[in-house]
Amino acid sequence: MNYTFHFADVFAYADLLLRGAWLTVQLSAISTMLGLIVGIAGALGRNSQITPVRWLATAYVELIRNTPFIVQLFFLYFGLAQMGIKMTAGQAALLTMVVNLGAYATEIVRAGIDAISKGQWEAGLSLAMTRWQVFRHVVLLPALEKIYPALTSQFIIVMLGSSVVSQISAEELTFAGNFIQSRNFRSFEVYFVITGLYLLLALGFRQVFRLIGQRVFRKA
Amino acid sequence: MVQFTFWDILRNLLLAAQWTVLLSLIAFIGGAIVGLLVCVARISKSPGPRWGARIYIEVLQGTPLLMQLFLCFFGLSLIGLNVPPLAAAAIALTLYTSAFLGEIWRGCVEAIPKGQWEASASLALTYPEQMRYVILPQAMRIGVAPTVGFAVQVVKGTALASIIGFVELTKAGTMINNATFQSFLVYGLVALLYFALCFPLSLLSRRLERRLNVARAS
Numbered sequence: 001m002n003y004t005f006h007f008a009d010v011f012a013y014a015d016l017l018l019r020g021a022w023l024t025v026q027l028s029a030i031s032t033m034l035g036l037i038v039g040i041a042g043a044l045g046r047n048s049q050i051t052p053v054r055w056l057a058t059a060y061v062e063l064i065r066n067t068p069f070i071v072q073l074f075f076l077y078f079g080l081a082q083m084g085i086k087m088t089a090g091q092a093a094l095l096t097m098v099v100n101l102g103a104y105a106t107e108i109v110r111a112g113i114d115a116i117s118k119g120q121w122e123a124g125l126s127l128a129m130t131r132w133q134v135f136r137h138v139v140l141l142p143a144l145e146k147i148y149p150a151l152t153s154q155f156i157i158v159m160l161g162s163s164v165v166s167q168i169s170a171e172e173l174t175f176a177g178n179f180i181q182s183r184n185f186r187s188f189e190v191y192f193v194i195t196g197l198y199l200l201l202a203l204g205f206r207q208v209f210r211l212i213g214q215r216v217f218r219k220a
Numbered sequence: 221m222v223q224f225t226f227w228d229i230l231r232n233l234l235l236a237a238q239w240t241v242l243l244s245l246i247a248f249i250g251g252a253i254v255g256l257l258v259c260v261a262r263i264s265k266s267p268g269p270r271w272g273a274r275i276y277i278e279v280l281q282g283t284p285l286l287m288q289l290f291l292c293f294f295g296l297s298l299i300g301l302n303v304p305p306l307a308a309a310a311i312a313l314t315l316y317t318s319a320f321l322g323e324i325w326r327g328c329v330e331a332i333p334k335g336q337w338e339a340s341a342s343l344a345l346t347y348p349e350q351m352r353y354v355i356l357p358q359a360m361r362i363g364v365a366p367t368v369g370f371a372v373q374v375v376k377g378t379a380l381a382s383i384i385g386f387v388e389l390t391k392a393g394t395m396i397n398n399a400t401f402q403s404f405l406v407y408g409l410v411a412l413l414y415f416a417l418c419f420p421l422s423l424l425s426r427r428l429e430r431r432l433n434v435a436r437a438s
Contacts, residue, residue: 066422067418068376070390071390071411074407075404082403160282160284160285162284174287199282
């Protein structure tokens, strides 16, 4: 193999890489927060006593979990544009990430709620709390604590999956890579560096989630 | 300009879906073989293979599948091999699948109570014999449901092969979309076809899981 690597050609575009990485972080952080909210709402929908609501939530979860992220992205970006709903690439990327994460979070949160013993519900109701109050003040936090590791993994999967949004020209980390690659043709070096950056982001995110977890679920 | 009817679109998508199925099968079978090695290395008694497998899993699970595809695609051509997109996609998806299956199966082996190891060791079984006759048959029972469940991820993962130019379901969808401008219909159909491939696997996985839980509870 007579190939000399030229990593300097990649780092010449360090500012572009950093800007791309920053957008990846932003997209991931916002979709994490919104996705968790969708997930909690979805879990309530899945456990709802109203049949159509339950069906709707189930259909949402199954449809999203059994189709690829990239197809969801194309459907929302190009498909909705054809229907007259125009979005920027960034908005479509964020929307798809939230919709995608929401479906997975729904199932994870539901598992957490199911894991809370019935006695907790009964105790809350016997204190004259409404079902919503029991959910909000008694059930939700312990449920989230139980599923926190699974949620963290799912957030990181979505962060890594966000590399795909470069395909609709959202200018995140992979897009920066594609751009640099088209300038200096150092494909392997570029994607090697980008892959390393994603690995760092994944390790960093896991650390941040651990710290957040320690604060939120702090034991007395 | 050529006019596409609804049936033209559907027929072409179905033709392309065959490649999605083929690529999924290659990746799943290849991933299972490599994954078994990863699993064995991960639970090995010597620290060398254990750490090697651990780093392998961390890297493949901590980086995007799209980057792995790009690195295989551009990396192999770098060492002078002119790889067709199908080969690059098959290699990348195999590696990706092996990391996840290896880790899933490690969990299954470790779920077997320690007493089983001790009992079989006291019967003077060697390590391979313990694995072959005592541990693996039990671990495989636990492992079937999550393995089938992961097959869904493999099928969905093949969609990314479209980006390096392999014409499977997603790429066919993009090409037809570029010719017809009927994005809503085309990508809707593409999504439905993936759903038709994945949903039965999801159902099967869930049913296997339930059956196992019933068996364990009794």
